[in-house]
Structures are given as C-alpha cells and as structure tokens.
Amino acid sequence: MNLREISGLIFIIGLGFLLGAVFKCLPYGEPITGVGQTITALAPIEVGTTNIVASVLLAYRGLDTLGELTVLFVAATAIGMVLGQRDPEISSQPEAGFILKTAANILFPFLIILGAYIILHGHLTPGGGFQGGAILAAAFFIPILATPASPFNHHISSLIEGFAGVAFIIIGLLALFGKGYFLAPLFGTGEVGHLFSAGSLPLLYLAVGLKVGAELAGLLARLQETEASD
Amino acid sequence: MNGIWLVALPLLGAFLLPIIYRHLPKKVGKWTGPFILLINLGIALELWRSIPVDSAQSIAMGGFPAPLGIIFYVDRLALLFVMLVVLGTLILWLGSELGRIREETLLLLLVGGSCGLALSGDLFNIYVFYEIVAVASYGLAASGKTGAGYAASLRFLILSALGSALLLLGIALIYAVTGTLNLAHLATLAPYMLNDIVGLSAFALMLIGLGVKAELFPVNTWVPEVYITAPARISALLGGIVSKLTLLIVLRFLVLIYADTDAPLLLLSLGVLGVLTGELAALRATDLRQVLAFSSIGQLGLVAIAFSIPGPDGVIAGVVLALHHALVKPALFMLTEAWGGHFKRLVGAAHVSLWGTLLFIVLVLSLVGIPPLPGFWAKLLLLKGAFATENVWYHTAIAVVLIATVIETAYFMRIVRLMFQQQSEPPIKPRLHELIPASTFAALLALSIVYVGTITKNMNEIAVKVADKKIYISNTFPVWHRDFKKNALTENVKIPNSPSSKEETQE
Numbered sequence: 001m002n003l004r005e006i007s008g009l010i011f012i013i014g015l016g017f018l019l020g021a022v023f024k025c026l027p028y029g030e031p032i033t034g035v036g037q038t039i040t041a042l043a044p045i046e047v048g049t050t051n052i053v054a055s056v057l058l059a060y061r062g063l064d065t066l067g068e069l070t071v072l073f074v075a076a077t078a079i080g081m082v083l084g085q086r087d088p089e090i091s092s093q094p095e096a097g098f099i100l101k102t103a104a105n106i107l108f109p110f111l112i113i114l115g116a117y118i119i120l121h122g123h124l125t126p127g128g129g130f131q132g133g134a135i136l137a138a139a140f141f142i143p144i145l146a147t148p149a150s151p152f153n154h155h156i157s158s159l160i161e162g163f164a165g166v167a168f169i170i171i172g173l174l175a176l177f178g179k180g181y182f183l184a185p186l187f188g189t190g191e192v193g194h195l196f197s198a199g200s201l202p203l204l205y206l207a208v209g210l211k212v213g214a215e216l217a218g219l220l221a222r223l224q225e226t227e228a229s230d
Numbered sequence: 231m232n233g234i235w236l237v238a239l240p241l242l243g244a245f246l247l248p249i250i251y252r253h254l255p256k257k258v259g260k261w262t263g264p265f266i267l268l269i270n271l272g273i274a275l276e277l278w279r280s281i282p283v284d285s286a287q288s289i290a291m292g293g294f295p296a297p298l299g300i301i302f303y304v305d306r307l308a309l310l311f312v313m314l315v316v317l318g319t320l321i322l323w324l325g326s327e328l329g330r331i332r333e334e335t336l337l338l339l340l341v342g343g344s345c346g347l348a349l350s351g352d353l354f355n356i357y358v359f360y361e362i363v364a365v366a367s368y369g370l371a372a373s374g375k376t377g378a379g380y381a382a383s384l385r386f387l388i389l390s391a392l393g394s395a396l397l398l399l400g401i402a403l404i405y406a407v408t409g410t411l412n413l414a415h416l417a418t419l420a421p422y423m424l425n426d427i428v429g430l431s432a433f434a435l436m437l438i439g440l441g442v443k444a445e446l447f448p449v450n451t452w453v454p455e456v457y458i459t460a461p462a463r464i465s466a467l468l469g470g471i472v473s474k475l476t477l478l479i480v481l482r483f484l485v486l487i488y489a490d491t492d493a494p495l496l497l498l499s500l501g502v503l504g505v506l507t508g509e510l511a512a513l514r515a516t517d518l519r520q521v522l523a524f525s526s527i528g529q530l531g532l533v534a535i536a537f538s539i540p541g542p543d544g545v546i547a548g549v550v551l552a553l554h555h556a557l558v559k560p561a562l563f564m565l566t567e568a569w570g571g572h573f574k575r576l577v578g579a580a581h582v583s584l585w586g587t588l589l590f591i592v593l594v595l596s597l598v599g600i601p602p603l604p605g606f607w608a609k610l611l612l613l614k615g616a617f618a619t620e621n622v623w624y625h626t627a628i629a630v631v632l633i634a635t636v637i638e639t640a641y642f643m644r645i646v647r648l649m650f651q652q653q654s655e656p657p658i659k660p661r662l663h664e665l666i667p668a669s670t671f672a673a674l675l676a677l678s679i680v681y682v683g684t685i686t687k688n689m690n691e692i693a694v695k696v697a698d699k700k701i702y703i704s705n706t707f708p709v710w711h712r713d714f715k716k717n718a719l720t721e722n723v724k725i726p727n728s729p730s731s732k733e734e735t736q737e
Contacts (some may be wrong), residue, residue: 018431019399022403022427022428022431025426025427025428026403026406026407026428027406027407028406030406032408032409032410033297033408033409033410033415033419034299035298035409035410035411035415036409038298039298042298046294059292059294060292060294060298060299060300061299061300061354061355062291062300063291063292063294063300063355063358064300064354064355064358065345066241067355067358067359067362068358070241070244070339070342070343070362071361071362071365072356073244073245073339074336074339074362074366074369075365077332077335077336077339077369078332078336078365078366078368078369078372079367079369080332081332081333081336081372081373082270082372082380082383084371086518089338125597150517155252158248158249158252159249161245162245162246162248162249163245163249163411164240165245166242166245166246169241169242169245170639171236172234172238175237175292176232176234179293180293181291181292181293182232182234182238182288182291182292183292184292184293185292
C-alpha cells in the first residue's frame with residue numbers, strides 16, 4: 001500500500017464517520033411536516049390511482065419524471081456521439097449457441113406482453129413506464145445477443161424515442177391549455193382501480209414506457225455494434 | 231405567458247431534432263435550433279416585461295399547490311440568468327458550423343436544463359435539471375472527438391458523478407429533517423429545523439455537489455483539462471455561462487435557508503481559496519486556454535465571495551460579476567480557436583489580426599478591472615460589499631482579491647506583450663465566424679458601459695428584492711403568508727425545545 005492509497009482510505013473512513021454522526025441526529029420514521037401524509041391521503045381522490053407511487057411520479061412530481069426521461073435521452077445522445085460509427089466487421093461475428101437462439105425466439109413474445117402489461121397497469125399495480133420499458137428493451141436486445149449479425153433498426157427506435165418524448169410534453173401542454181397548469185391530470189379520475197381510470201396518467205406512462213424501451217434498446221444495440229472500434 | 235415554455239420548448243426541439251434532420255430538408259434542421267432559442271429569448275423578454283420587480287410568477291406544476299407539487303419561481307433574477315444562457319448559446323451557435331445533429335441536440339437540452347435550473351423552486355427538481363445540465367456537459371466536452379477530449383470528459387464525468395451523489399445526499403438529509411422539498415416552505419421552516427448541525431452539513435454536501443459545475447475550489451480539477459480539449463465554443467459556453475447557474479442556486483439556498491448561520495463563511499472560504507489557487511495556477515500556465523481556464527476558476531471564486539456577503543450588497547456584486555464574466559470569457563475563448571496552445575503561437579498576432587488583438591486587450595483589461603470598463607465597476611461593488619460587512623473574514627477576502635488582481639494583470643500583460651512582438655512565422659488569423667461571436671459579446675460589454683446608470687438602478691432593485699426571503703415566501707404562498715401557522719401543513723411542525731408548539735398541534 002502506498003501513501004496515496006492510505007490517505008484515500010483514511011479520507012473514506014473519516015467521511016463515513018462524519019456521515020454516520022450526522023445520520024445519528026436524523027428523526028427516523030416520525031411524521032414531520034405532513035407533506036407525504038397529505039399526498040398519500042389525497043392521491044386516490046385527486047388523481048385516482050391505486051398505485052400511489054404512480055400518482056406521485058406522474059401527477060404531483062410529473063415534471064421530475066419528464067426531467068428523468070430527458071436525462072436518459074441526453075445520456076443516449078452523448079453516448080451516440082462518442083461511439084460513432086457501426087463496426088464494419090459486426091456481420092462476421094458468430095451466432096450464439098442453439099439454446100440461446102431458441103430461447104431468444106421463445107422469450108420474445110412473452111417479454112413484449114409482460115412489458116406492455118406492466119406499462120399499461122402502472123397506475124394500478126407496482127411497476128410502470130420505466131420498469132416496463134426496460135423489459136421491452138430486453139425483448140429487442142436478447143435476439144441481438146443471440147445473432148449479432150442481425151441488424152437493429154435505429155431508424156425506428158429513434159422515431160419512437162422522439163415521438164414518445166414529444167407526446168409526453170404535448171400531453172403536458174394540452175393540460176396547460178385546458179386546465180391552465182402544465183402536466184395537470186386530464187379527463188377526470190374515472191373509477192379507481194379500473195384499467196381505464198386515472199385520466200391521462202396511463203397515456204403518460206405509455207409515453208414513458210415507449211421512450212425508455214426504444215432508448216435502452218437503441219443504446220444497448222449501439223454499444224454492441226461499436227464494441228470493436230477505438 | 232407561462233414560464234414553463236422556457237423549459238418545454240427546448241426539450242420539445244431536442245426530442246424532434248434528430249427526426250427533423252432525417253425527414254425534412256437539411257436547411258430546416260439547421261435553423262430549428264436557433265429558431266427555438268430566438269422564441270425562448272422572446273418569451274423571456276415578455277416575462278421580464280410583465281413581471282414587476284417585487285413580484286414573481288409562481289407556477290404550480292400540474293395544478294398541485296405549493297408544498298405538494300413542484301413550483302417554478304419566475305422572478306427577474308431567474309429570468310436574467312435564463313436570458314444569459316439563451317442569448318449566449320444563440321451567439322455561440324451561430325459561430326459554429328451548422329448541421330452537427332447530436333451536438334445541436336445536446337445544446338438544446340443544455341439550454342432546457344439550464345432554464346429549469348434557474349426557474350425551479352423545488353430541491354429535487356433542481357437536482358433533476360442539474361443532472362440534465364451535467365450529462366449534456368459531458369457529451370459536449372467530448373464533442374471535439376479527440377482521444378484527449380474523451381479522457382478529459384471521462385474524468386469530468388467521474389468527478390461530477392461524485393458531486394451529484396453528494397448533492398443528492400444533501401437534499402436527502404434536508405428531506406429527512408423537514409419532510410418537504412419546496413424552497414419557500416423550507417424557508418419558513420429553516421429557522422427552527424435547519425440551522426443546526428444537520429442542516430449545515432446538508433449545505434456543505436450540496437455546496438460541494440453544486441460546486442463541481444461552479445468550479446469551486448476542491449472540486450475543480452476537471453476545469454483546465456476539459457477547456458483545453460473541448461471545442462472553443464463549448465469551453466466558452468460551459469466556462470463562461472453555464473457555470474454561473476449553480477451559483478445562483480447556492481445564492482437561493484443562502485438567502486432562503488441559511489441566512490443567519492455560518493454557511494456563508496464556508497462559501498467565502500471556498501471562494502477565497504478558488505481565487506488564490508486559480509490565479510496562481512494561471513501565472514504558471516504556458517497555454518492560452520489553460521490560462522483562461524484557471525482565470526475562470528478565479529473569477530467564479532470572486533462570484534462565490536460576492537454571494538457569501540449577506541444582504542443585497544452581496545447579491546448585486548455577485549450578479550454583476552457573473553454577468554460581466556459571462557460576456558468576457560466566452561469572447562476570449564472564441565479567440566483561442568485560432569490562437570490556442572502555447573504562448574509562442576501568439577507572437578506577432580497583432581500584425582496578423584489587429585481587430586482580434588484589440589478585442590483581446592479590451593476584454594482582458596475589463597477582466598482585470600481597469601476603469602472605465604465594466605469589470606472595474608463589478609470588482610468595486612464586490613469590495614464595497616465586503617467592506618460594509620465589518621467582519622474580519624470578509625476584510626481578509628478583500629486583501630486576497632486585490633493580490634489576485636495584481637497577479638491577473640501580470641500574466642495577461644505578459645501575453646499582450648507577446649502579441650506585439652515581431653515573428654518570422656506569423657500565427658493563424660482568426661476566422662470570421664470566430665471573430666463575429668467574440669465581437670458580439672464585446673459589443674454587449676460596450677453597451678453596458680453606456681447604460682451603466684440604468685443597469686445599476688435595475689440591479690439594485692432586483693438585489694434588494696432577492697435578498698428578502700419574505701418576498702419569496704409570500705410570492706409562493708400568496709394566501710398563507712400572513713399567518714401561515716394556521717395552515718394544516720405547517721401545523722404539524724415539530725419545533726424542538728418549544729412547549730408551545732405541542733399545544734398548537736393538539737388544537
């Protein structure tokens with residue numbers, strides 16, 4: 001161990017100790033200002049979701065979700081810029097074994113259905129656009145792992161990505177024109193617990209799911225294609 | 231006009247830009263970005279006109295009232311920074327070749343994120359927009375597409391990711407103590423709940439986290455490397471303009487939450503160390519861009535010192551210093567596109583491009599603070615504010631600022647002398663689309679000399695309003711502000727060591 005490593009270790013231990021001392025002062029588990037409690041009480045009535053997390057993500061803090069979507073988009077764009085062009089030797093890469101290839105074919109429809117289910121039921125059960133989108137991305141990425149030579153259509157993925165992001169903002173702007181507030185829930189709450197309820201929230205989750213799915217799939221495919229370039 | 235347009239429009243443009251480039255004629259794509267920025271500038275000007283100086287547009291996102299939902303707080307100070315970012319990006323945009331799809335997308339996202347950062351009145355929302363700005367910055371820093379650029383960008387990413395984690399930890403601490411994220415709500419709670427050891431450590435964590443982008447002292451090691459390897463206009467944008475926004479957030483924290491604590495002294499000491507280390511490093515540097523990078527660390531240290539001065543004096547000094555630096559540094563960076571690299575390449579520059587040399591001299595003199603250039607006026611405001619505090623730490627800071635000014639003069643004059651020497655092998659002539667943005671910034675600087683009276687008056691009004699946290703609270707909670715204790719949300723506030731609060735909650 002040289003001096004640099006030792007000083008780093010001492011720094012980390014010291015920082016941990018300080019943070020521990022600060023955490024010791026925190027009032028865990030006590031209701032404080034009641035913002036959280038108020039939201040938990042109001043969410044089913046005001047927004048109409050049975051999954052409270054969804055109403056916080058899309059209604060009370062919808063702008064944060066738009067921001068998170070944008071962070072993902074920025075990261076994908078930046079990586080696309082750094083990675084550059086498609087590796088020309090990609091088509092000569094060998095296919096995977098029989099088991100992976102067959103499993104990829106069988107899994108594909110099930111993953112699509114599971115992803116779609118989780119996105120569409122985001123306002124009712126745990127899950128939602130981000131989780132479902134990740135599953136959709138997996139559905140499209142597993143075939144690429146099985147046969148690396150098969151082309152991934154970046155055209156379509158970037159189209160879906162762009163229009164899903166635009167849809168999220170347009171829904172927000174429609175609320176701005178209709179109700180006077182950006183990203184206000186539209187169309188009333190409906191009957192709580194039904195598939196068609198919670199107003200415009202399922203639409204927002206659909207946009208999130210499509211965007212996350214297209215973005216992650218495109219990103220993974222690009223990472224795979226350009227692995228060999230410098 | 232609703233302030234959300236300032237964020238929604240650039241994001242909409244960024245999502246659509248790759249599609250527009252692919253499916254419409256290339257000309258449409260090329261002008262989409264500048265067009266959106268122009269509209270944004272128009273909206274910002276319209277908001278500036280319609281919002282009186284002592285009020286603000288407080289926008290509840292989704293129609294959920296203040297502490298439950300996210301708030302945008304649009305006041306003149308925030309609009310000033312929005313206009314700075316939009317106008318600066320527009321000028322630098324027109325200075326580059328059009329048609330780089332990914333870079334332009336990232337620029338639009340950077341503008342959208344920066345506008346959100348300036349306008350947001352919610353801690354976590356600030357974090358989200360900070361992330362957008364940070365990630366867009368990594369991408370733009372690597373847009374030179376050189377190996378050195380990638381390496382610099384990666385180191386920037388690692389340091390910045392650490393900073394983001396610390397920022398998030400600080401926000402989490404505040405949320406754990408108070409249970410709310412709304413800045414105005416926090417401002418009403420802070421005297422009871424946040425001005426203790428936990429609150430201050432949260433501030434320290436957030437300051438270090440935000441400090442990565444604001445080039446504050448211990449977390450600015452990425453600065454010289456990134457500004458040398460990135461394209462000049464990106465260095466100009468990141469170093470000159472975007473870096474100021476996070477200091478605006480720090481200012482809001484200080485005014486609203488940590489007004490009567492030792493928190494300003496922490497910012498002051500980091501600022502003083504930044505000024506000292508930045509200027510001393512610039513004295514040793516041998517590369518023009520490195521000098522500008524270190525000098526920008528020093529200048530941001532000055533802004534940090536100014537914002538740490540309590541009251542309106544500090545606000546006006548900091549804002550004026552930030553605006554001045556945001557005009558001068560991008561212009562200087564634009565000139566380095568041709569003149570970057572070792573000083574030796576500058577020898578004889580005056581004989582190649584007299585206009586470029588004159589611009590360089592005027593900008594540098596303003597940066598040092600020679601009257602009648604605006605830099606002098608900005609530094610004077612800082613010294614005046616620091617003197618008025620009657621605190622020995624601020625008086626030490628004055629001495630450091632004066633010493634730093636002498637160092638600054640020394641290294642810049644050394645460069646200027648080189649430019650007038652004769653050289654057999656003349657340096658490259660700056661191209662027109664580098665000179666035009668630089669001249670535009672210089673023209674804005676010249677305008678500010680002419681209108682110095684009006685600007686001072688306006689700034690003074692803004693500074694007085696911004697430094698008063700009651701105005702922020704009453705603009706966010708228009709109904710509550712008279713007796714906000716009666717509201718259901720603040721009734722549950724647990725005030726430590728105060729028996730009367732328990733009686734109130736039992737009612």
